[in-house]
Amino acid sequence: MPEAEWNDERTRIVCELFVEQVQAGNRPNTHLNNTGYRNVAAKFQQRTQLLYTKLQLKNKWDKFKSDYITWKKLLVVGSGLPWDAAKGTFAANDEWWKKTNKELPGARKFRNHGLQHEDKLKIMFDYITSNGVDPSPPAPESPKNGVDHSPHAANGLPSPADSPMNGVDHLPLSANGLPSAPDSPMNGMDNSPQATHGLPYTQEIPMNGVNLDGSDNTAEDNDDDTHQEPVFQYTPSRRKKLPIRVIATKRKKKSKTETALLMQSHLSRIAELAQKAQDTFEKFSSQADSQPWPSIQDVMTLVRECGARxxxxxxxxxxxxxxxxxxxxxxxTMETAEERFQWLRRKYIVKYLSSTSLGPR
Known part of the structure; x- marks a missing residue:
């Protein structure tokens, strides 16, 4: 794809269109959404007869953002230097610009003129930079079209690491080549009581759907009477009867009426909790709407009063x-002027000095 060609006129037009989409609410985070890019492309074509793709417009957006961030940092680095009003930038010598460009790549482009369209770029990016949004590029998108590109998928194998491989059960084997019991040692030796008589290990087996581990599937059955009786099973090796202890329990089924009442009780409780949550939300919203928002002018008055000249x-x-x-x-929320002043100082250090290791010269 050929690169888009940008002259001063096209740059001004696309900047105006970007601002229009930001003010229309089509910038949900650090970039425009698909609707915003489509609107910019259509209106840009109407005014210039050029149809640029979303990628070309996004690259221009990123270039604007990079210039804006560099310019904001340059204003901090150059604070204290004389200002050239004709050029709209700092009046500094070649050595200063060379040194600053090494520490702040891209600063040299503002040597002969300031940031163009600064008022529009402020609308586009000032909210992003002021609220701590990371200006770095977004993370790569997920695999396209839902295709799994993992190494397993490339070989036709299932992706989850816990799935059995090729349907093979990899339980450890006992000495006779049969799968060992879950509680048997992993070294192939079977230490079950039957094994001491030279017989293979046998597990308790379910009889007619009865749970054999001493407990039933429902907690209500714990109060029922239980009885034990020996059940014999032939083993394929010795043809001897081996007693297997089976615990048969009597199941007690809940009636349909009892189940319906229980479900109705749960639904009533859920509805009650939902109503309480709604009441709390409405109360909070009404309180928030009744309180006036602090204006910028009022807050800046407090800024000057706390010592920030x-x-x-x-x-x-x-x-x-x-x-x-x-x-x-x-x-x-801060009560004293000193607390407010120190909070502003820390905000400045975190945003400018900590990230770039640059300070006023």
């Missing part, structure tokens, strides 16, 4: 964070 790192991170209502609400 304009131009400081704390004031800068506040302008990014408090676009989000959740961040404003979190800031208001």
């Amino acid at each position: 304009s131009g400081s790192n704390e004031h800068f991170i506040a302008t990014e964070l408090f676009v989000s209502r959740e961040q404003r609400e979190m800031f208001l």
Whole structure:
């Protein structure tokens, strides 16, 4: 697929279309959804007579995001340097740009001009970067068309590791070549009472659907009377009768009426719990709607009052964070000015200094 060609006019148009889809709610996470890309492609074709694919548009989106993140970090790195208003970037010498480009790849492109379409890119990506979303590419998609590409599937074998191989039972064998009992040793020696007389191991077998392990399938049967009687079985080797202890229990079946009443009781309990959950949710929603949201202006007033003067790192991170209502609400939970100031400082360190190991020069 040939690469898309982007000039200044096409870049401006696609940027406007991206912003339009973001404001329409077609950016669920870090990228547009399929509806957003389709709308951008259709409107871009109407305005330029060029039909670009989703992949070509996504590559342009990623390029915009990379430039925006680099520019935001460059503003932090270059804080304190003189500003060239004509170029819209820092007025620094060649040595500074060379050094900064090594530490922040891609910074050199802003040497002669600032970030183009910054107002539109802010709408596209500021929410993503301000809320801690990882700007790295998304994880690879799952196998296409539901095809299992695991090594087992490639050879026609089942994928689960616990499935039997080729239908073969791999239980350990006893000395006579027969499968040993579950509780017998793994070395081929059978230490069961029958084995001491030279007879093969025999397990208790179910008689007429009766459970032979001393318990029944239902807890209600534990109160019933039980009786034991010897049952004889011929072994294929010695033709001798071996006593096998069988515990026969009398089953007690529940009536249909009792079962129906029990099910009705469970359903009533489930309905009661669901109603309580709904009442709690409605109560919480009504309380949340009755409380006014803190405005950006109110929160920024508290920012200045806590000591974050304009131009400081704390004031800068506040302008990014408090676009989000959740961040404003979190800031208001702090009771003292010192606590708010330290919280802003840590936010700045976590976002810029910890991730890039870069700080103001």
